[in-house]
Amino acid sequence: MKYTALQGTRDLLPEDAPKWRYIEDKIREILSLYNYKEIRTPVFEQTELFKRSIGDDTDIVQKEMYTFQDQGKRSLTLRPEGTASIVRSYIQHSLGEKSPLVKYFYFGPMFRQERPQKGRLREFNQYGVEVIGSLDPLVDAEVIELGVRINKAFGLEGLKLYLNSIGCKDCRPAHRDAFNQFVKDKIEKFCQDCQLRLLRNPLRIFDCKNEKCIEALKDAPMILDFLDAKCKEHFKKVREYLDQMGIEYILDGRLVRGLDYYTRTTFEIKSEALGAQDTLIGGGRYDLLVSELGGKDTPAIGFAAGIERLFLVLEMQKKFPPEDEKLDLFIAPLGDEAKSLGLKLLKDLREKGLRCDVDFLGRSLKSQLKEADRQKAKKVLIIGENELKKGKGTLRDMETKEQKEIEFGKLVQEL
Ligand SMILES: [Zn+2]
Ligand SMILES: [Zn+2]
Incomplete structure (x- = not known):
């Protein structure tokens, strides 16, 4: 279904x-x-x-x-x-x-x-x-x-x-009388909806968008004059x-x-x-x-x-401002140990008020960088085997493509 x-x-x-x-x-x-x-x-x-x-x-x-x-x-x-x-x-x-x-x-x-x-x-x-x-x-x-x-x-x-x-x-009553008098002998000039309106509440005819009805009302008495x-x-x-x-x-x-x-x-x-x-x-x-x-x-x-x-x-009229929903950081972990460290870092960064996310699908580094691009991340933190050994991640600036090492503990200050 x-x-x-x-x-x-x-x-x-x-x-x-x-x-x-x-x-x-x-x-x-x-x-x-x-x-x-x-x-x-x-x-x-x-x-x-x-x-x-x-x-x-x-x-x-x-x-x-x-x-x-x-x-x-x-x-x-x-x-x-x-x-x-x-x-x-x-x-x-x-x-x-x-x-x-x-x-x-x-x-x-x-x-x-x-x-x-x-x-x-x-x-x-x-x-x-x-x-x-x-x-x-x-x-x-x-x-x-x-x-x-x-x-x-x-x-x-x-x-x-x-x-x-x-x-x-x-x-209003004086206008209503004059108006009723005006439309009395014009009933067939209005659309079917308006013919019903004439019986129930004639003034509603003014709401009709039908050309025929607009034309028929051209010289109707207006409330402003009453x-x-x-x-x-x-x-x-x-x-x-x-x-x-x-x-x-x-x-x-x-x-x-x-x-x-x-x-x-x-x-x-x-x-x-x-x-x-x-x-x-x-x-x-x-x-x-x-x-x-x-x-x-x-x-x-x-x-x-x-x-x-x-x-x-x-x-x-193209009046919406450009969206500004950039991620401050996308974390790209490679392997289980890196993923667990990444999750811990995310928690700290978010507590500091930074918008960040991580790869949840165990993708290759190339695919993760592509994803970071799609998410409009300003920076990516790469955590691979080397990085884990050194205790330093690789921080990549997505705009300039520059990369540098950074101690995991100093990430919050850096961003
Ligand atoms: Zn009044
Ligand atoms: Zn009508």
Whole structure:
């Protein structure tokens, strides 16, 4: 029988793992500068949590969740995104009472049963931030700037920031009415998916990538024209702060986001390098989610970003730094006595913090030197019969090919 990784899942092989770590380290470094604290939540939760927060009529809940019954007949779901769990945790641990404003970040795998296509995985990794406790547009500006900063820190080119405000529960109904009026007699102009969306939640049509649907929506009423005074003022401030920091953006009325709990500011950071799958970061306010999930009325804003996608762009734009995984020393023993001495030396060297390894396969000297090369060893210590007799090993510099004798006891100092 042959086993393979399931469709939509992927192995991160050792050759790619350092790049992955590079991404994570850099993001963590920046998040720390911005004083964000890490939070880790379980990968599965009660199904109800996601239905409630993401919305029953979304594609995620309708077709993409990995939902299963456990032995106790409870309905559980592998998390399809990060925000719901964090808000659940925030409410459960009364985190808002300990601090009126919290700034969290997370890393981790998410699960969605999407149709297999390039760049779409069913187990994928995201990082993201959630700032809970403030309605101040200053927070919106910080979160957006942070998203831009992270992508810039990787040296990415061709980044674009798209910005919109989708208003609040007071100003949205008027827009919804105007929008429904607009699409009423155009139903056959939309794709089949969108015709379903028209029945359930018409605004989701804006998420459709189908040319036909984009064209049909060209003159649709935009929420920006319907904002009430408060939402207008909030959005104006966000833009002023961004201008002040020299952050450029493009106003995009189509940016309505697919989730019910989003309010006011929405934004996306895209990379021109990615084509259709071009969104690197998507985020916005979700002032209604905390109370929706049973907490006190608490405003919040955040973003989420796919790590696989970032990985892809960094690879395309050749932004990964050269690997520096050189071995300080490779020990090449010949014979049993030499092997045992080699193992003892390895232990001492590693205790001193040196990266080293030994030949485990009893190979010839020539093969061992070849292996040392493959491992990018800076130096090789050869221990043969002569060396054992003299109590001195032969230390070979792999770059200059120079060799010299060295007492085994003085090896640590020499390296
Ligand atoms: Zn409003
Ligand atoms: Zn469509």
